Amino acid sequence: MNGLINVLKPPGITSHAVVLSLRRLFRVQKIGHTGTLDPGAAGVLPICVGQGTRVAEYLVNKPKSYRAEMTFGITTETHDAGGKVLKRLPGVKLERARVEEVLQDFIGEIKQVPPMTSALHYRGKRLYKLAREGKTVDRRARKVHIYEIKLIRFDGELPYPRLLCDITCSKGTYVRSLCADIGEKLGCGAFLSFLVRTASGPFQLSVSYTLEEIKDRYERQDFSFLLPIDYALEEFPALIVKEKAVPHVLNGQPLAPAGIMGGVGKSDRPLVVRLYAPDGSLLALGNYRCSKNGEWYYKPQKVFCLLHQNI
Incomplete structure (x- = not known):
């Protein structure tokens, strides 16, 4: 399979x-x-x-996309609903306009400190395993990118106000840490009370x-x-390999322009391409190469050998 x-x-x-x-x-x-x-x-x-x-x-x-719910006025040990409650501030009053203003402050590149309950490794051991042992270690802040935070619903009249939003971010982003940081900037604290990943690429x-x-x-x-x-490679242009050149690609041999159906223009040479057999079977991913004498070719980097089927 x-x-x-x-x-x-x-x-x-x-x-x-x-x-x-x-x-x-x-x-x-x-x-x-x-x-x-x-x-x-x-x-x-x-x-x-x-x-x-x-x-x-x-x-x-x-990029990843999430629908997240933040609850304000409560902070937890893990920044989410599964952690021990550290503080409660009932009766928090938040204006929607102020919340939207703070959300915009987190758009773009930001730094996050990975939570102790994350799956990152520290000296060969997962952080969450160290946390279970009651240990805390220093973690270096990492750069992540928040592409969008779209407010879906804000319930500001609740004893603990809630915000539902859609978040699109780079890999390595901890949404629960983002929620905690937003709550801290608003001065009341917050935790991630609900999360569903709606897209991954x-x-x-x-x-x-x-x-x-x-x-x-x-x-x-x-x-x-x-x-x-x-399905995971659609960002790379596709080229059809001539039938006689298929065995060469499957053996990892360079693919010269003569082995490509339809030809490739002088200014149209993608750095990475998908290589297909004439029957539509995926053969390999190829990287653009150019020799010292100016002759170019595609070097198969990942050969799949699917034998014309996925199952």
Whole structure:
């Protein structure tokens, strides 16, 4: 089995547990996710299977989108609903205009200190495991990018005001830390009370599958949940390889212009391309190269050898 799966992770289980469940179901070893989603959060979790794991690096770096709820006036140890409450400030009064103003302050490049409950490694051990042992270590602030925070609903009359918003951000962004920082800037504190990932790169929540749906379809030999590997590669232009050059590409040999159907113009030479056989089968990803004498070619960097099928 080779391809990608858009899994709808339920709250209450880890991303690793999703991988283990599918590994047992499919009886495969090569399988993994493309970015941890907190156990308490639900939403899109792209899974790579078989040769699909070879394109995971192109998915990890893509922007992520979330629908998040912040509750103001309460701070927790983990910045989310799963942590011990540290402080309560009932009766907080916030004006919508002020909240919108502060949200705009977090658009663009910001620095975040990873929470102790994150899955980052520190000297070979996950931070959340150290946190369970009651340990706290220094963490270096990291740069992340917030592309958009769109306010959906604000309930300012509640004893603890709530804000529902859509957030689009770069990889490595901790939404719970973002919520805590927004609450701190507003002077009342806040925690992440609800989170669902609505998109991860090209993967959308509206076309995701639960583990139960995947299991049911797989047992009926219905592989409609399995996306092709090139679903993650649409940003790279596609070139068709002439039939006689297909074996050379599959063997990792350079692809000269004579082996490309239709030709490539002098000013139209993408740095990375998808290489396909005439029948539409994905062969490889190729990188642009140019020799000292000016002759250019594409060097296959990732050869997929899918034998004209994904399953």
